[in-house]
Amino acid sequence: MMQKAKDKPPNLGIELAGISLKNPVMVASGTFGYGEEYAELVDLNRLGAIVAKTITLKPRLGNEPPRIVETASGVLNSIGLQNVGIDAFINEKLPFFREYDVPLIVSIAGDTIDEYVQLAKTLKGEEISGLELNLSCPNIKYGRKFMFAQDPKTTHQVVSRVRKATSLPLMVKLSPNVTDISSIARVCEEAGADGVSLINTFTGMAIDIESRKPILRQITGGLSGPAIKPIALRMVYEVHRAVKIPIIGIGGIMTAGDALEFIIAGAEAVAIGTGNFVDPLTPIKVIDGIREYMIRNKIKDIKSMVGSLQCRKS
Amino acid sequence: MMQKAKDKPPNLGIELAGISLKNPVMVASGTFGYGEEYAELVDLNRLGAIVAKTITLKPRLGNEPPRIVETASGVLNSIGLQNVGIDAFINEKLPFFREYDVPLIVSIAGDTIDEYVQLAKTLKGEEISGLELNLSCPNIKYGRKFMFAQDPKTTHQVVSRVRKATSLPLMVKLSPNVTDISSIARVCEEAGADGVSLINTFTGMAIDIESRKPILRQITGGLSGPAIKPIALRMVYEVHRAVKIPIIGIGGIMTAGDALEFIIAGAEAVAIGTGNFVDPLTPIKVIDGIREYMIRNKIKDIKSMVGSLQCRKS
Amino acid sequence: MVQIDAKILVNEGIGPQRHKMALYAPQIGRQAKPGQFIHVRVSNNFPPLLRRPFSIHRVEGQKIEILYKVVGKGTEILSEKKRGEYLDILGPLGKGYRLPSATSKISDIILVAGGTGVASLLFLAEAISVANAELSILVLIGAKNREELLCEEDFRRLGCRVEVATENGSRGYKGLASDLLENYLPLSEDRPKPAVFACGPSEMLKRIGKISRKHRFPCQVSLEERLACGVGACLGCVVKAKGSSYTYKRVCKDGPVFDAGELIW
Amino acid sequence: MVQIDAKILVNEGIGPQRHKMALYAPQIGRQAKPGQFIHVRVSNNFPPLLRRPFSIHRVEGQKIEILYKVVGKGTEILSEKKRGEYLDILGPLGKGYRLPSATSKISDIILVAGGTGVASLLFLAEAISVANAELSILVLIGAKNREELLCEEDFRRLGCRVEVATENGSRGYKGLASDLLENYLPLSEDRPKPAVFACGPSEMLKRIGKISRKHRFPCQVSLEERLACGVGACLGCVVKAKGSSYTYKRVCKDGPVFDAGELIW
């Protein structure tokens, strides 16, 4: 790609809910471990941000295997939030990030609202860039039938209580398994969230017809990957019209083109999940591809792309 | 496949909400036209049943094109219920079916509850095997934001009013764009439905990043195909545990294996949609494949398979 | 209309990203009319999930040919197929070109082809030269550049007059095939109007449609839309056409060939 | 661990549905240890969406080899790859077999291979015969039938003693490789226990694990689970292992080779 000397390189940097990102391409929670697993393959400093695997108060063993099965253009997982717990995270995992110049967003989940608050308080003063409240893990049942993010009332409670407990930038990760995601996003905005991450996985399942058993030991799991992209994109589009806080678009992003669709639909940033498994360089290729697209289309600033969808009717 | 003389062929026949089907494999509404389009390629007499394209009171022109776009393992459509209207349907389309020995289920949709009732009354006495209430078309906005099937209250009203207006077997086609499909299915059961058809399409979208316009003129459309199968299957599994009325499993069925997954999860019958476009012989191949599976596994009656999922935990 | 597994007899490059494929498909060849198409399952895997439509380019004995350009995943996979492999195809589908009837007053035929639009028009030219040998055929072929020009010699061999336009001027007239058509107009009043048949990019067809309205000559155009079923069942492929106010017609079943006059553009 | 586009040097059938592939991958070969694997993107298209893992079978100069069986879509596509094409691979991944240390009292090595389990064990046998030339290696190979037996000669060439079991008795002992192992037991008290290394179907490994518990000999097994990332990030591939009560270990990172004793089966 040729570029005249006077042309300034396009600006991919954004300010996301108060966090400065070099570019709008992050890696999604649970798909990039604690960063270190991919550090040999990916230059972490190039990423917009890393969202760490969801952390809970106590270490969690997670669900029994099998936990993964591939479906048409998708993956079902039922990890069940296996994680080292907040203390080990702070002591053993956080120090790793000091070597890198990349914003770290810590995803947290609790069985109760109090646990969310406690997690947020525990992370106060740590060298992290923001929090993501995971209210939408389909593999955990909080002692009841639904996830937090399936109910506007509990969503409001968690978000507003955590909001009071922390001054860190606060994202809320929502579930697509709802009738009206805009109303849940609005509740987050009202409760003081700085942004919403759309979307977590869809609850799905797969059956082995020979044994007549579910393939996942947990019966159901969360569906991710290219299969869900059209629905995720629609949700970003809807939520963009419903709230003013920034949106992180997530769901099936494999290419720069996919990421641009999300940005055009209204996402300030995007996060790559399953795409990391397919090709660890996906985030880097997406960043490069966005830059090339901007140069080709003479777009100076990525911000001008956000929500730039041209609808012939409304 | 060898078969000893004394072995009786397996029984694929089922009684679905009072309709006798030769086998549990139907074709889904909107994907098989009015039957005649595929008659040159497919022996209609072999199908379990045909669900005709959804009919409305007045003819509908449908949405502006483009109406179709392919996604990863899926298809987005925004046909918008283009149809000839109930009168032309009865006069011009129904007579065709007299030549065939296959149950016809007529799908109907209205802008108001009264229209559903009127459609059901108009079809009284016609040579049809049953009705399917389409409460879940994502391409039609009934003057409000949601579809009927996204709201338990309106769902109950439509179903119970139509129930009073007809003695035909009554299926209700539900939307997957909901938080809790079981509760909607339960409402249908309470209101007198004879069965539920799960699922219609997911609302999704796709964007052309060069023009920055939605690819579908209607912006959003309904996602179908293999991409959605894991979610559809999970919904059938959930609803099977919530209601006693039979379930027609729909969503991404391409092979006999897919159909068997739905049956094992709890579907009495299945319907093939997008699969017809990929290969018009899909329904026939699915029927043959189910039969072979039954012979191989010495299963005498398809009914014994329904909901036979073996869960290691509950 | 049949569904068959057709053996690939030839699949070869004939220009930049352009390929020609011959299939053993006597059942389809027998029925095929110019303007009709086949609907091809390019892979048992997906993507592409849906079939891909291609005009029937020629019928020769037991075999049919298509001519295609690689534009995406489906056509890419198609271009990698080897001779001897089988393809699951449906066809012939759609309504083809209406040939001039023996009693019509038409004496001149003009075919306007843009890009791979030549595919169906060559078949049409062959049919006309057999059924209406007395008619003179003028073919106007447009392409981006000389490398992308297709089938010029094939038309000449049929006895057609051929004029060429390239967008970059590397051969023939510099401009569009529709410009060439306009250069032949206005037509003198003393001779009968030509019948025009056009196939190519939708912008070209729109322009030709306009010209036909202005100069009032009969004009059939072959359209492309994204198809799903290909047999008229899904209503996915419609174009706006004239009706009481308007109506939607299916490209795959009511078309792909339409009278330019019935379309609302 | 590196990610490279590796050129396919050989991809050939070596038995029913069994193939051997050689890749030009000096960066991986240099680092590779027996029991480690590569994670292969079999297609830019999907399915398969996820990569597929294969044990490193041999390292020879600049090239590495894998040995695989076609069991589904991914391996089918792999088997159709041509020499000269490139494959996107990650490797070497995982923790391989722990070789007997120079000071250990082990004098006998027994390798038990089921099906394609031979793949990693041949690499191991090579490594042991170089690093611990004094050790005697007995290889027990199991397969369904004689046609599916793999690598027998390769092991012999290394100087290993080889015993064979087939399920249908068409070669060697009629039964399972784990039966062969049991036939060697109980071991006399007067000589040191053998170190057993096993790779194959999980039922076989389970059985061998049990035998090792009973007869108390050191035993390493190489497990298979469905992988996603392959690098330890997703926690998708865990197996139950002993911990305070229990814990989950990642096949891709903590394994694929485990001490049989640490697993909860």
Ligand SMILES: Cc1cc2nc3c(=O)[nH]c(=O)nc-3n(C[C@H](O)[C@H](O)[C@H](O)COP(=O)(O)OP(=O)(O)OC[C@H]3O[C@@H](n4cnc5c(N)ncnc54)[C@H](O)[C@@H]3O)c2cc1C
């Ligand atoms: C009746 C009919 C006859 C045809 N005959 C021929 C022929 O003889 N030779 C030939 O080369 N092509 C022909 N086409 C076009 C051909 O079908 C498409 O180029 C092909 O389906 C593209 O498939 P793909 O998977 O390679 O591209 P895709 O990956 O599906 O698409 C590549 C690009 O083309 C666009 N695109 C694809 N199909 C369409 C469409 N139908 N309308 C608008 N945009 C589209 C996509 O949006 C994308 O930008 C015909 C189409 C129709 C409807």
Ligand SMILES: Cc1cc2nc3c(=O)[nH]c(=O)nc-3n(C[C@H](O)[C@H](O)[C@H](O)COP(=O)(O)OP(=O)(O)OC[C@H]3O[C@@H](n4cnc5c(N)ncnc54)[C@H](O)[C@@H]3O)c2cc1C
């Ligand atoms: C560390 C490791 C090393 C391996 N080394 C080799 C090797 O050297 N040679 C070799 O031939 N194979 C090896 N395998 C297995 C190989 O990865 C799988 O056979 C392959 O991924 C199957 O891909 P597919 O797309 O062809 O099959 P799929 O279509 O994915 O599956 C085919 C069938 O196999 C089952 N299946 C697939 N993968 C697994 C799994 N991991 N666990 C349980 N069931 C499964 C599926 O459920 C299905 O029934 C290894 C696996 C691991 C984890």
Ligand SMILES: Cc1cc2nc3c(=O)[nH]c(=O)nc-3n(C[C@H](O)[C@H](O)[C@H](O)COP(=O)(O)O)c2cc1C
């Ligand atoms: C294996 C796996 C583990 C995941 N774990 C988490 C998690 O711990 N917390 C979370 O918020 N999301 C988790 N997710 C969801 C992803 O962050 C992401 O929202 C989802 O996968 C959709 O994006 P994708 O299609 O790009 O994968 C997980 C997804 C996968 C596939």
Ligand SMILES: Cc1cc2nc3c(=O)[nH]c(=O)nc-3n(C[C@H](O)[C@H](O)[C@H](O)COP(=O)(O)O)c2cc1C
């Ligand atoms: C082109 C198209 C048109 C459809 N039209 C209707 C319709 O008119 N009425 C209806 O109830 N469902 C309609 N559907 C939904 C299907 O009946 C089916 O529920 C859905 O496509 C999921 O099944 P599948 O994945 O097998 O396609 C339509 C689907 C497609 C793809």
Ligand code: FES
């Ligand atoms: S493609 Fe289905 S109606 Fe034309």
Ligand code: FES
């Ligand atoms: S496959 Fe991801 S942790 Fe092992």
